[in-house]
Amino acid sequence: MFIHIGNDNxxxxxxxxxxxxxxxxxxxxxxxxxxxxxxxxxxGPSEDVKSVVITHNVIYxxxxxxxxxxxxxxxxxxxxxxxxxxDELELE
Numbered sequence: 001m002f003i004h005i006g007n008d009n010x011x012x013x014x015x016x017x018x019x020x021x022x023x024x025x026x027x028x029x030x031x032x033x034x035x036x037x038x039x040x041x042x043x044g045p046s047e048d049v050k051s052v053v054i055t056h057n058v059i060y061x062x063x064x065x066x067x068x069x070x071x072x073x074x075x076x077x078x079x080x081x082x083x084x085x086x087d088e089l090e091l092e
Contacts, residue, residue, distance in 0.1 A: 003072050005053050006064040007044055013073060015055040021066050022049045035059065 003013045025031040035042065035052075044061025051069060053060040062069065 006062040
């Protein structure tokens with residue numbers, strides 16, 4: 001499944017390693033160092049960033065909050081677990 005993480009970015013949910021609040025990234029010297037080292041792999045806005053989505057190859061900056069992204073991810077997980085009975089419906 002895919003998840004819209006804001007700023008015209010849609011990524012495969014299985015590619016997501018973690019979603020971190022931007023305030024955690026800016027308060028951690030280790031996270032800041034990682035962001036500096038992987039600067040060429042960062043996609044997203046430079047202002048109003050609320051969360052950081054880390055995948056295997058790319059780091060996405062998002063203006064959506066961690067809570068919003070978590071809700072979207074759990075909604076996708078719930079939808080993917082639903083049984084599909086559409087083939088069993090007969091149109092008259």
